[in-house]
Amino acid sequence: MHLQASILWxxxxxxxxxxxxxxxxxxxxxDAGTLYNTTYDVLQGERxxxxxxxxxxxxxxxxxDETGAPDLTGRLSRANNPVGIFNIVRNGVPNTAxxxxxxxxxxxxxxxxVSYIESLRYDPASVELDGNPDAGLALFxxxxxxxxxxxxxxxxxxxxxxxSRVGESTRPEDLMTAITNPHEDVAPRWWTLEITGxxxxxxxxxxxxxxxxxxxxxxxxxxxxxxxxxNIDSIERIERSTMPSYDGAMSESELDDLVAxxxxxxxxxx
Amino acid sequence: MNRFIxxxxxxxxxxxxxxxxxxxxxxxxxxxxxxxxxxxxxxxNSKEEPNNWLMYSGSLxxxxxxxxxxxxxxxxxxxELKWAYQxxxxxxxxxxxxxxxxxxxxxxxxxNVVAVDARTGRQYWRYDHExxxxxxxxxxxxxxxxxxxGETLFMSTLDAHLVAIDARTGNLLWDVEVAKHDSGYSKTAxxxxxxxxxxxxxxxxxxxxxxxxxxxxxxxxxxAWRTYTIPGEGxxxxxxxxxxxxxxxxxxxxxxxxxxVDLNLIYWGTGNPGPDWNGDVRLGDNLYSDSALALxxxxxxxxxxxxxxxxxxxxxxxxxxxxxxxxxxxxxxxRVMMWANRNAFFYSINAADGRFLKGSPFATQTWAQxxxxxxxxxxxxxxxxxxxxxxxxxxxxGGTNWYSPGYSPxxxxxxxxxxxxxxxxxxxxxxxxxxxxxxxxxxxxDQPIDAFxxxxxxxxxxxxxxxxxxPIMPRSSAGITTTSGGLLFSGTADGYFFALNAETGxxxxxxxxxxxxxxAPITYQVDGDQYVTIASGNVVYTFGLDE
Numbered sequence: 001m002h003l004q005a006s007i008l009w010x011x012x013x014x015x016x017x018x019x020x021x022x023x024x025x026x027x028x029x030x031d032a033g034t035l036y037n038t039t040y041d042v043l044q045g046e047r048x049x050x051x052x053x054x055x056x057x058x059x060x061x062x063x064x065d066e067t068g069a070p071d072l073t074g075r076l077s078r079a080n081n082p083v084g085i086f087n088i089v090r091n092g093v094p095n096t097a098x099x100x101x102x103x104x105x106x107x108x109x110x111x112x113x114v115s116y117i118e119s120l121r122y123d124p125a126s127v128e129l130d131g132n133p134d135a136g137l138a139l140f141x142x143x144x145x146x147x148x149x150x151x152x153x154x155x156x157x158x159x160x161x162x163x164s165r166v167g168e169s170t171r172p173e174d175l176m177t178a179i180t181n182p183h184e185d186v187a188p189r190w191w192t193l194e195i196t197g198x199x200x201x202x203x204x205x206x207x208x209x210x211x212x213x214x215x216x217x218x219x220x221x222x223x224x225x226x227x228x229x230x231n232i233d234s235i236e237r238i239e240r241s242t243m244p245s246y247d248g249a250m251s252e253s254e255l256d257d258l259v260a261x262x263x264x265x266x267x268x269x270x
Numbered sequence: 271m272n273r274f275i276x277x278x279x280x281x282x283x284x285x286x287x288x289x290x291x292x293x294x295x296x297x298x299x300x301x302x303x304x305x306x307x308x309x310x311x312x313x314x315n316s317k318e319e320p321n322n323w324l325m326y327s328g329s330l331x332x333x334x335x336x337x338x339x340x341x342x343x344x345x346x347x348x349x350e351l352k353w354a355y356q357x358x359x360x361x362x363x364x365x366x367x368x369x370x371x372x373x374x375x376x377x378x379x380x381x382n383v384v385a386v387d388a389r390t391g392r393q394y395w396r397y398d399h400e401x402x403x404x405x406x407x408x409x410x411x412x413x414x415x416x417x418x419x420g421e422t423l424f425m426s427t428l429d430a431h432l433v434a435i436d437a438r439t440g441n442l443l444w445d446v447e448v449a450k451h452d453s454g455y456s457k458t459a460x461x462x463x464x465x466x467x468x469x470x471x472x473x474x475x476x477x478x479x480x481x482x483x484x485x486x487x488x489x490x491x492x493x494a495w496r497t498y499t500i501p502g503e504g505x506x507x508x509x510x511x512x513x514x515x516x517x518x519x520x521x522x523x524x525x526x527x528x529x530x531v532d533l534n535l536i537y538w539g540t541g542n543p544g545p546d547w548n549g550d551v552r553l554g555d556n557l558y559s560d561s562a563l564a565l566x567x568x569x570x571x572x573x574x575x576x577x578x579x580x581x582x583x584x585x586x587x588x589x590x591x592x593x594x595x596x597x598x599x600x601x602x603x604x605r606v607m608m609w610a611n612r613n614a615f616f617y618s619i620n621a622a623d624g625r626f627l628k629g630s631p632f633a634t635q636t637w638a639q640x641x642x643x644x645x646x647x648x649x650x651x652x653x654x655x656x657x658x659x660x661x662x663x664x665x666x667x668g669g670t671n672w673y674s675p676g677y678s679p680x681x682x683x684x685x686x687x688x689x690x691x692x693x694x695x696x697x698x699x700x701x702x703x704x705x706x707x708x709x710x711x712x713x714x715x716d717q718p719i720d721a722f723x724x725x726x727x728x729x730x731x732x733x734x735x736x737x738x739x740x741p742i743m744p745r746s747s748a749g750i751t752t753t754s755g756g757l758l759f760s761g762t763a764d765g766y767f768f769a770l771n772a773e774t775g776x777x778x779x780x781x782x783x784x785x786x787x788x789x790a791p792i793t794y795q796v797d798g799d800q801y802v803t804i805a806s807g808n809v810v811y812t813f814g815l816d817e
Contacts, residue, residue, distance in 0.1 A: 050698055051707050055476070059696055059714040066667065066719060066747075068362075095360045097411070103404070188720075211764050212743045213780045230777055 036111035037118070045116030048109060056097065061120055068097060073120040074169055085114045129172055129260045131253070136261025139254055146258075149243065152265060158222050159206075160243060161190070167263040175259045182241035192242060193217050195225075196233040207237075305371030305437070307420045310465055314531055321795035323369040325526075326415050326460035327674060328792070331594040332528035334676040334751045336793045340800040341815060342755030346769045346779045348815055352801060353391035355384075355810040359411075362788045363805035366415040366460065366674075366749070368423075369794040374803070375418070375437070376810055377460075380411040381427035383435060389796050391812060395440035399427050404452055414526070414789070415460035417468060419488050424468045426457030432470055432486060444491040448472060452705050454479050460526045464536055464567050467494050471523030475541040475587065478518035478708035483527075483538055483563070485570055495570035499523060499540045499558050507557035515552035518702045520544030521559040525589045525672045530605065533622055534567040537594070537607060541587035547655045548583070548697050548710025555580040560588045562609060564624060574624035578611045579647065583654050584637070584695060585666050585713075586613040593677045593684065599627050599732050608677060608731045610686040613637070614669030617645060618731045630734040632727055633669030634690040637662055655695035655711050665693030666713040674749030674790040676758065681772050683728045683737060685750045685758055691715075691722035720744035726760055728775060738775035748804075749790020759802060761787025767804045767811070783811055 036045075050059060056069035063071035070077065078093065079085045089110050092100035101110060140146045149160035166175070177184060194204040195217065203225055205217030215235065216226045229235075246255065308324060316324045320337045328334045341349065357363055361379035368375045374388040381399040386392055405411075405428050416423040416435075422443060423435045429451040434443040448470070449455035454477025461470040467485040475481070481499035486492065499521040501507040511519055520543050527538035543552055543559035560579040563572055578588050588611055597606040597618070605621040614635035618627045626645030638647040653662050667689060675686040693713040700710050724745035728737045748761035758772040767787060768780035785807020793802045803812045 047698075050696075050712060051700060051709065054712045055707075055709070059694075059712040062714075064715075064719075097361065099405075210743065212741065212762055212766060213768070213777070 036108055037115040041112045041115050042119045044109070045112035045114070045119075048113050049116050052101070053113070061117065072117050075121075082114050082118055085117055086110055089113055124167065124263070124266065127172065127263070129256065129263060131256030131258070131260030133257070133261040133264045135254075136257035136259070139250070139258055140261055143254075144246065144250070144258065158218070159220065161187075163262060163265055165265060165267055167265040168267065170262075172259050172263050175262045176255065179255060179258060180245055180247035182243040182245055186239055186241045190241060192238040192240075194234075194236040194238070195227055196235075197225075197227055198231045198233070200233070305373055305421075308370060308418045310419070310463070313419070313463055320793075321369075322371065323367070323792040323794050325368065325417060325462065326366050327526065327528065327591050327593075328751070330462075330529040330531065332526075332591050332674075333593055333595065333679070334591075334674055334749070334790065335678050335680075335753070336751065337754045338793055338795055338800045339753060339755040340795070340798075341753070341757065341793070341802065343757060343771055343778060345815060346755070346757055349769075349779055349781075349802065349813040350816060351781075352389075352812045352814045354812070355386060355391040357808045357810070360808055361411050362786060363808055363810065364412045364414045364458075364789050365805050365810070366790050367792060367803060367805075367810065368416060368418055369792065369796075369803075370418060370437070372796045373437075374794075375416050375423060376805075377413040377415050377425060379413060380405075381413055381425070381429070383416060383423060383425055383440070385437070385440060388794060388801065388812075389799075391810070397433075397435050397440040397442065399425075399431075399433060401427070401429050402451065405429060405456065412458045414458055417461040417463050419463045419466075419468070422488060424461045424463075424470070424486075424488070426459055426461065426470060428456050428458070430455040430457050430472060430474075432457065432461070432468070432484075432491065434488065434491060446486065446491040446493075448484060449474075449479070453477070454705050454708075457524075459524050462526050462529060462536070463488075464529050469527070469536060469538075471525070471527075471538065473522050473524035473541075475520035475522035475524070475544055476546065476707055476709050477705065478544050478702045479520060479522060480517060481519075481521035481523050481540060481559075483523050483536075483565065483570065497563075497565055497570040497572060499561075499563065501557060510554040510557045512551070512553035518544060518708060519552060519556060519559060520546075521556075522587075522589075524587075525591060528592045528594055528607075529567065530594055530621060533605065535573060535621070536565040536567055536570075537592040537621070538563050538565065539588040539590055539592065539609075541589050542582055542585045545700060545702075545708045545710030546583075546585040547695060547712065548699065549581055549654065550697075551710070553581075556582070560586060560613075562588060562592060562607065562619065562624070564621075576617075576619055576624045576626065576645065578609070578615070578617065578645075579613045582613075583697075584613075584662060585709075586611070586664070586668055587672075588612070589672045590670065591672075591674050593675060594621055595677055595679065595682075595731070597682075597732055606731065608675075608684050610670050610675055610684070610688075610729070612664070612668030612671055613647070614664045615641060615647070616684070616686070616729055616731075616734050617641075618734060619645070628732070628734045631669070632686060632729055632734075632736060633688040633725075634663045634692070635669060636692070655697040657697055659694040659696045659714065661692055661694050661716070663692040664689065665691045665715065666695075667691070671747065673747055674751075676750035676752045677731075678752040678758075678772050680754055680756070681728075681752075682730070682732075683772070684731045685726060685728050685752065685760075685772070687742075687746045687748060687750065687760065688725045688727045688739075689722065689745060690725070691719070724763075726750065726758070726770065726775070728772075740770055740775045740777070746787070748787040751791040751793060753793055759791040759793070759804070761789075761791070761804055761806065763787070765806055767791070767806060767813075781813075783807070783809070785809070 056067040061072040147156040205219035384396040385394040485494040522541040543556040561577040614633040616632040617629040724742040783806035789805040
């Protein structure tokens, strides 16, 4: 796969986009954030983040379910632009552990933090790929038979993750790995469990949910089964992927087409 | 003989209490809480009135063991929900309620208390503490419970105040500032009553505070004594801090301690030295951070200390509840303090003089080769946080943390919520600024935290060996309570409440409550019926048997 050199993984938000967003917003931000997005500002923002925010959001801003603080490196749920992030940091999220920053913290410093958070994300529009997404769609539906396992926008199978928005959260090189080397890093949701239940029947299925006392699976016919661990005979875990590897099964350019298609799968309007 | 008299007293008191509640029953409507005042004698003998849960850890020795056995290994599977109380402010509940003669006192985020009928969960009164806007808190708006003496409740508040509240009405009696909240101090733990004083700690170890333990007069809120957990200039141990670092060295005291009546010693743990992850600015052992302190019950003077992690650079607070019991170790009957530390080692320590008796890891750790004859860690070199990051076990959250452990005199086992994990530790350079976070680094997991393993581990404190373990998936931050019904109660981070056989670790009952259990269970009795209570998510649930 060939990514073009111009990819800006850590692209800062563009000045043009920001000024557009600012128009007409009754923002509590008095400064324009654009003034504080130099490399120096991002570094200052990172310093502030490590000191004030990392306890909850993690040193890498990837979130910490221990504290309930979300991952800030992907799509945010409460803000979709820098002003929104500014307001969250300034005002907190009411009735949650996310408290406002010090009232006397200058706006400039808040903007630096915003710039840092923005720097953790990237603008998919700045990514240019070799493949052809339309050709990729055709492969996905036909030769690749991907749709027999994966759903996209409500169409397809249930034997793999829904890929309707896979381009939002996954980078092209990781999409390529998912297709060519599916056994690397299989999420526990897609492990296969073989369970012999109290009825003596052994069923095998995806690990939908598991905890200290119970386990739930979906078998290949999409039947859902729930077990109490204290009355099952045996449980076996297969941590390999059930997805075949397409390495060698497709040409390099076909793989590029698939990746281009998958990367185009995002929420409407993005 | 001492014991005989106290038993006699307790018997008398129990008789009186029974009479009172018998009288109350004649009235259909009880207008005020039916409890009789909680004297120091009642607290000393709390085990003799297992119908009540009179302090954070149940008894002064902090065993969290109840002699109630109506609910037991044979019928625990029949437990059913009796009532649920919803806390109005959304936050995680770390409350350990008290139960006094049928009244339950529940603390809530941010710093409120509610009194409810322990049979129904319906409210008598509530106290809402007014808080300033500019709180400095590291880890959520937590409150873990109140203490009671006489007819007064004592509560720590997030703005670093101690308040006294009338237990019958919720009226505020007094409110004293323990420390300046805008300098980074806060208070979250239940106080401990010691004779006629309210002993209480503080939080703020991530803000460059200087830790202390205080005692207040219950009637007036006047300070009786303060013992700093970092020695001042000229005092023993001050030279274990380079330069002026002792002034901002943390060593907070944010969990409730224990007390031994015969030895007249208060046992209390201290937190991490500050800044947490950058030890360069505070060279030396950093006394008395990460230590168990034994304080004189009258004066607060430090009689002995045991430092678990000298010059800590991993944030492994010794913020655990110390548990006391009479044990035979190495052929000697002695009063022992048991301690499963955040640094992943379990310790048995002589409670009279602080002598190390035995110790070994109870959770995965890579930072020490073991403990020497005095219980000091023999360190693995090169485990300090770096600018680039270095992988160490246990992670910041520790082999365990502040979650209450338990000890059952029936099984003679110590129970702890253990975590086998690892984390990348980073160091950063920071300057101290009053009221600002001062941590000098942080940590990062390189896998989802659920990929690691949690356990309930049962430890024989005479050998420090793990006798059984029960796996928790994905993990737990709940406390543990045992009963003479042969039961161990605890919870999980994904919202289970469950009972195990305390002898064997075998699972006997569980119920999904749907939200993290982040508190410790209690058990009590009203009108002869035993109940078990646990906070999960934002709700306090109470279970009992079908009558």
